[in-house]
Amino acid sequence: MQSQDLQHFIDHGHQVYLPHVSIDCAVFGFHENELKILLLKWKHLNGWSLPGGYILRTEHADVAAHRLLKQRTGLDQVFLQQYHTFSGPGRNKIQDSSRAIETNYHVVIPEDNWLKERVVSIGYYALVEYSKVTNPQPDALTETCAWCDIHELPTLLFDHQEMISEALKALRAQLIHHPVGLNLLPKEFTMLELQRLYETILDTTLDRANFRKKLLGLKILKKTGERPSGKAHKTPHLYSFDKRQYAKALKNGISFS
Amino acid sequence: MQSQDLQHFIDHGHQVYLPHVSIDCAVFGFHENELKILLLKWKHLNGWSLPGGYILRTEHADVAAHRLLKQRTGLDQVFLQQYHTFSGPGRNKIQDSSRAIETNYHVVIPEDNWLKERVVSIGYYALVEYSKVTNPQPDALTETCAWCDIHELPTLLFDHQEMISEALKALRAQLIHHPVGLNLLPKEFTMLELQRLYETILDTTLDRANFRKKLLGLKILKKTGERPSGKAHKTPHLYSFDKRQYAKALKNGISFS
DNA sequence: TCAAAAGTGTTCAATGTACACCCATGC
DNA sequence: GCATGGGTGTACATTGAACACTTTTGA
Numbered sequence: 300m301q302s303q304d305l306q307h308f309i310d311h312g313h314q315v316y317l318p319h320v321s322i323d324c325a326v327f328g329f330h331e332n333e334l335k336i337l338l339l340k341w342k343h344l345n346g347w348s349l350p351g352g353y354i355l356r357t358e359h360a361d362v363a364a365h366r367l368l369k370q371r372t373g374l375d376q377v378f379l380q381q382y383h384t385f386s387g388p389g390r391n392k393i394q395d396s397s398r399a400i401e402t403n404y405h406v407v408i409p410e411d412n413w414l415k416e417r418v419v420s421i422g423y424y425a426l427v428e429y430s431k432v433t434n435p436q437p438d439a440l441t442e443t444c445a446w447c448d449i450h451e452l453p454t455l456l457f458d459h460q461e462m463i464s465e466a467l468k469a470l471r472a473q474l475i476h477h478p479v480g481l482n483l484l485p486k487e488f489t490m491l492e493l494q495r496l497y498e499t500i501l502d503t504t505l506d507r508a509n510f511r512k513k514l515l516g517l518k519i520l521k522k523t524g525e526r527p528s529g530k531a532h533k534t535p536h537l538y539s540f541d542k543r544q545y546a547k548a549l550k551n552g553i554s555f556s
Numbered sequence: 557m558q559s560q561d562l563q564h565f566i567d568h569g570h571q572v573y574l575p576h577v578s579i580d581c582a583v584f585g586f587h588e589n590e591l592k593i594l595l596l597k598w599k600h601l602n603g604w605s606l607p608g609g610y611i612l613r614t615e616h617a618d619v620a621a622h623r624l625l626k627q628r629t630g631l632d633q634v635f636l637q638q639y640h641t642f643s644g645p646g647r648n649k650i651q652d653s654s655r656a657i658e659t660n661y662h663v664v665i666p667e668d669n670w671l672k673e674r675v676v677s678i679g680y681y682a683l684v685e686y687s688k689v690t691n692p693q694p695d696a697l698t699e700t701c702a703w704c705d706i707h708e709l710p711t712l713l714f715d716h717q718e719m720i721s722e723a724l725k726a727l728r729a730q731l732i733h734h735p736v737g738l739n740l741l742p743k744e745f746t747m748l749e750l751q752r753l754y755e756t757i758l759d760t761t762l763d764r765a766n767f768r769k770k771l772l773g774l775k776i777l778k779k780t781g782e783r784p785s786g787k788a789h790k791t792p793h794l795y796s797f798d799k800r801q802y803a804k805a806l807k808n809g810i811s812f813s
Numbered sequence: 814t815c816a817a818a819a820g821t822g823t824t825c826a827a828t829g830t831a832c833a834c835c836c837a838t839g840c
Numbered sequence: 841g842c843a844t845g846g847g848t849g850t851a852c853a854t855t856g857a858a859c860a861c862t863t864t865t866g867a
Contacts, residue, residue, distance in 0.1 A: 319576045320643075320676050356674065360643030384641040384678050386577075386617030417613065419577050421641050421676075476729075490819085508821075509857065532818045533864040556856075748846085765848075766830065789845045790837040813829075 313413035316353035321420045322364050323351035325466035328429035329483045332495045334449040339441040343402040346456040364423045378426040378482035382469035386419045390458050399440050424466040426482035476552045481540045487523050489535040519544045570670035573610035578677045579621050580608035582723035585686035586740045589752045591706040596698040600659040603711040621680045635683045635739035639726035643676045647715050656697050681723040683739035733809045738797045746792040776801045
């Protein structure tokens with residue numbers, strides 16, 4: 300960001316963005332049998348945070364979340380779900396993040412500036428295909444945007460540790476009533492890969508035979524006909540999601556106990 | 557509200573309250589086998605709304621919701637659940653409600669006043685015991701606060717029709733995984749009353765014998781020993797909730813299919 | 814031919830569903 | 841007695857969980 304743009308953002312940002320409200324997104328991906336989450340390493344603070352930002356004055360929060368994710372991942376059409384709004388008055392994001400701006404740009408933000416006021420944050424979680432996020436982009440105040448293993452999280456800033464826990468809870472609850480996978484897996488996948496995804500999210504192990512029967516019973520999968528060859532052992536079938544049936548299952552709900 | 561208080565609220569309310577964020581509560585009660593919701597009839601607008609209000613600058617949204625409900629119902633310790641945040645930029649609450657202030661108090665609110673800016677609203681639903689809300693209080697801009705049957709809703713202002721639909725959806729989802737009733741029924745009740753509550757919320761009919769078995773199987777009920785006499789036919793047992801077991805069930809979840 | 818992974822089948826228990834039957838009470 | 845609602849039992853279907861068996865492939 301240029302310094303004159305920055306000054307404009309500090310002085311007039313509240314005319315463009317809705318003050319006191321922000322968005323934070325927990326972006327989940329699946330890679331090598333591990334659930335990953337997209338995090339940003341801050342430049343002048345000792346820790347990482349979820350990607351987030353402000354809502355435009357005339358913008359729906361859902362649209363803002365999509366816009367912000369597009370900036371970080373380059374992806375459109377991401378599966379996004381609002382799950383909770385965090386309103387603790389003690390959330391010290393404001394102080395910390397405006398301090399980061401001051402340090403980074405060598406400016407002083409007045410105490411009564413909109414960037415130093417309390418913010419309520421709307422939490423979203425997103426499910427994306429890991430391999431499609433090849434080059435996640437940090438923003439002006441962060442130096443790195445990277446996937447982190449959900450079991451090996453770095454130091455998190457603000458209340459983002461809680462945000463991630465709650466997002467995981469919401470994702471697990473969602474998994475029981477709605478199919479998950481279309482957004483996390485590549486177009487074609489094996490039954491075992493799908494099972495590993497479920498096992499990872501639910502943090503448990505599942506019976507291979509029963510998982511197969513249950514998923515096929517949902518009628519949301521179709522065989523692609525192709526089989527990956529060249530590998531050792533019996534080659535598994537490849538499946539893809541039947542988009543029509545998947546959408547129906549999303550709408551009406553399923554039961555994955 | 558006195559006119560000088562009002563002028564202070566218009567001019568300086570943004571220093572006390574967090575602007576751009578509000579709270580709306582869908583308060584549910586159960587009476588005569590019908591699910592009721594608490595609504596406010598506005599003075600200068602043709603319609604009703606949910607009770608709501610602003611969050612204090614230093615206040616958690618959950619606390620604000622409790623405070624607002626106490627003002628309307630007189631009740632403390634209400635069961636409250638955040639369920640969704642409504643952020644449509646087209647929510648015309650702002651225009652309408654500030655217009656109501658202008659009409660009611662014969663004042664003019666400047667166009668750039670905080671009361672005319674866009675508001676994002678955090679939606680809560682509450683479950684209360686109908687009989688404990690004996691005299692619900694309207695606020696300064698409303699003339700009536702009353703219970704309305706969920707199946708016979710009056711004209712609703714703003715986006716509150718959607719808020720109620722979503723609150724009902726959330727309540728139904730909650731019902732499947734967590735016990736509901738402690739907050740909606742009187743201390744002692746019959747099995748049939750409990751069944752009617754479930755039937756009303758889920759909008760279905762349930763088998764009497766199976767409902768009984770399932771609920772007793774949850775181990776959250778205990779017989780009070782007493783039986784209401786004087787009525788016709790066989791007198792039913794009275795039950796109450798086992799608070800300890802109920803709390804455990806709330807925390808760990810149950811399965812009511 | 815053997816190990817490893819995929820695919821299928823079978824058994825048993827738990828749960829859900831439908832419904833029948835008896836019991837208690839006031840008229 | 842009998843209508844009405846409360847309380848209980850049973851039979852059957854559906855589902856879930858555990859696990860054994862067969863098939864296919866590459867080494």
